[in-house]
Amino acid sequence: MEPVIVVGGGLSGLSAAHSVLEHGGKVVLLDKKPALGGNSVKASSGINGAGTDTQARLNISDSSQSFYDDTTKSAGQLARSNLITALTSNSASAIEWLTKNFGVDLSLVSILGGHSVPRTHRGTGGAPGWAITSTLMKKLAVEEEGSDQRAKILKNSKVVKFLQTGNKVTGVEYEDGQGQTLKIQGPVVIATGGFGADFSSTGLIATHRPDLMQLPTVNGDHATGDGHVLVTSLSSDPGVLIDMDQVxxxxxxxxxxxxxxxxxxxxxxxxxxxxxxxxxxxxxxxxxxxxxxxxxxxxxxxxxxxxxxxxxxxxxxxxxxxxxxxxxxxxxxxxxxxxxxxxxxxxxxxxxxxxxxxxxxxxxxxxxxxxxxxxxxxxxxxxxxxxxxxxxxxxxxxxxVHYTMGGILVDEDAHVLDASGKPIPGLYASGEVIGGVHGKNRLGGSSLLEAVVFGRIAGKRAADYVTN
Ligand SMILES: Cc1cc2nc3c(=O)[nH]c(=O)nc-3n(C[C@H](O)[C@H](O)[C@H](O)COP(=O)(O)OP(=O)(O)OC[C@H]3O[C@@H](n4cnc5c(N)ncnc54)[C@H](O)[C@@H]3O)c2cc1C
Missing domain, CATH: 3.90.700.10 (Succinate dehydrogenase/fumarate reductase flavoprotein, catalytic domain)
Structure with missing residues (x-):
């Protein structure tokens, strides 16, 4: 069986990788940095969930409809109802997945700007991004050691190209830590994060928001929009970027x-x-x-x-x-x-x-x-x-500069779409690299959620693609 190739080891890539394993597939996760985690480990406020057990215990009345309404209001004229529905209707199950399957502590809830009720979850320990992401990292490392050898993690491995047969994506080309260029075959989940640190003179910020070039950033230096560039560089039926000026x-x-x-x-x-x-x-x-x-x-x-x-x-x-x-x-x-x-x-x-x-x-x-x-x-x-x-x-x-709302055009099943709106076979995307989930303004706590929700969906779809 071919593995699913997950590009990026932040929360979204990790969620996708675990989802592939849960659905019976094999996975290879690559990250260009020597350590996994991306911006996900920096997240400091928490992850949203509406209608969770924690909220019920704290007598907070909430629903996915209320979360949908708040998100739609915040997204303004750029709201995309299919993506917002996917985000908000899967939020409680995402929190449950993290707490029940991985034992992450998300027992505290606070209210952040733009939310009508408290729904941003965190634990009693340190920063929630680290607590969640490091737990998924450790569990994937345990899976890698497992006897069935269904998981593999490649660090210092930068994906530089997607392979195609016709319009179908069939694998990746990557550079390893020794400077060798290698290939792996399989469907691909892009989870490379945003472009909030891409300040090069020909980069994505210079292209789409030159007015922000002088601002500082809170993003790690990995956030250079690699996935955005890779998907638009496909030789046949490339992907499309949307809302790129929404930073x-x-x-x-x-x-x-x-x-x-x-x-x-x-x-x-x-x-x-x-x-x-x-x-x-x-x-x-x-x-x-x-x-x-x-x-x-x-x-x-x-x-x-x-x-x-x-x-x-x-x-x-x-x-x-x-x-x-x-x-x-x-x-x-x-x-x-x-x-x-x-x-x-x-x-x-x-x-x-x-x-x-x-x-x-x-x-x-x-x-x-x-x-x-x-x-x-x-x-x-x-x-x-x-x-x-x-x-x-x-x-x-x-x-x-904090978060890039624009990115790869996907549907609610995390398929990457081409310019005619058709899914590109074998290609999925999740996390900050995707565009349009938050319209013109992301609510606090909704990006970790986006990483988990769309990561899980992308992992499942890609696993099904291999096995069917
Ligand atoms: C300081 C800070 C605080 C935040 N706080 C919150 C919060 O409290 N709540 C919330 O919801 N959101 C928060 N966010 C936003 C949120 O953390 C991110 O948007 C989210 O974690 C992105 O997850 P991701 O998996 O898509 O990308 P990332 O976590 O950034 O991971 C992307 C990974 O892809 C790898 N990669 C990139 N290019 C390649 C390539 N070519 N080949 C191989 N690997 C590659 C990178 O090295 C990286 O490890 C915060 C962000 C920051 C910066």
Whole structure:
């Protein structure tokens, strides 16, 4: 039996590989880097699921319809109902797959911007991306050692070409760590991730969003859109790229005071705002509903920065910092967040009068209690009971290239489609490399989900293709 070839060892490639094995196939997974994980191991806020056991236990009423509605609203005029249905209707089973089949802890749920209820799952340990992805990695390594030899992992192996017979994809050509060019035969799942680090002068950002070339990124250097280029370079009936100008700029990348101009930055997890972090201008006042969608928060930040009212600070009170203690301890240890013993110390650091900060926090508390209406329309408040004598955590933040919504045109079965809309035989794609799932704005927590949902679908379809 031919193996299914999975290109990319992030969460989507790993999900596809496990899905191939579950459906009786053999799999070879290649990654160009010396270690698997991609951007998936960096994910810091969590993975979405609607109608999960965890939500039921926490008395959160949710449904795939509500998740569909939120996603469609966020996707705007670029919403594609077939892809959104696939994402949202498979979300609870994706969470269940991770928790039951792999034992991943996803027992906590928080609300991120643009969601109508809490549905972003994470565990009690460290970053959710690492917790989920490393578990799937370890399990695949165990499968590789198994007696039936149905799984093989090739690291330092960069796929440079897809092989074709007619319009059918029949394998890949790859360069190994010794510089040799080798071939493997079999249907292919592309899971190479996005192009959020492709800043070369002829690259995908320069081509589709030249205005973002000067921005920093939170992507790993692998994210150069290899899959996008490979699929459009097919010699017969190539694949198609859609929505390539839709690049998500995340509002909160940390500015590291030790290297403020670094091109690659750490992400300040969206969950920091979810637990109650406030965004403040240089004068200590707020300027946006912190729980708004990323595109809106980013646009407001640009206004602030361009009007000379920056830098923008992210400020957490004691309860918010305690709720995300593991994250915050890590950021403080990296020098990305600074701890102050009280509000007075924060005011001294920013060099503004204490009373200005007092006004900001007292007003916010009064909006949270419903005594007054928030001028920015905020309705979800969390940990807003902040006392000025308690410790605060403060970080300088800036917008960063985060996620690329555009990518390969697929259908809801993860088939790669050609320009006439027909599936290219033997070719599937999943994860950030696919386009159109999130329209013009991805909701936080929906990319890990996309990686798992479409990875599982692609793995199943590719396994069926070999065995049928
Ligand atoms: C800092 C950060 C935080 C995030 N937080 C969240 C979050 O909390 N929740 C959420 O839902 N999303 C989050 N995201 C987005 C999410 O992590 C990614 O979109 C998702 O993990 C992408 O998964 P993937 O498997 O498609 O790609 P990746 O995980 O990027 O993996 C792609 C893999 O393909 C390999 N590869 C690339 N080209 C080739 C080639 N030619 N040959 C062989 N291998 C190749 C790469 O080396 C890499 O290992 C975050 C992203 C970042 C950067």
């Amino acid at each position: 998500q700029v995340h509002p909160t990348g940390f500015i590291d005071p030790a290297q403020p101009d670094a091109k690659t930055k750490f992400l300040a997890a969206e969950a920091l705002r979810g637990v109650g972090g406030l965004l403040l201008k240089k004068d200590g006042t707020r300027f946006v509903d912190e729980m708004e969608k990323r595109d809106i928060v980013t646009a407001k930040m640009w206004e602030v920065i361009q009007n000379g009212q920056g830098p923008v600070r992210l400020v957490l009170g004691l309860h918010a910092a305690t709720e995300l203690k593991t994250h915050c301890d890590f950021y403080v240890s990296k020098g990305l967040m600074k701890k102050f013993n009280n509000l007075q110390e924060v005011a001294e650091d920013i060099q503004i009068p204490l009373r200005d900060l007092q006004t900001t926090f007292t007003s916010h508390k009064s909006y949270a209690s419903g005594q007054e209406k928030d001028p920015y329309g905020k309705t979800h408040f969390h940990n807003s009971d902040i006392h000025e004598e308690e410790p605060f955590l403060v970080a300088l933040i800036t917008p960063v």
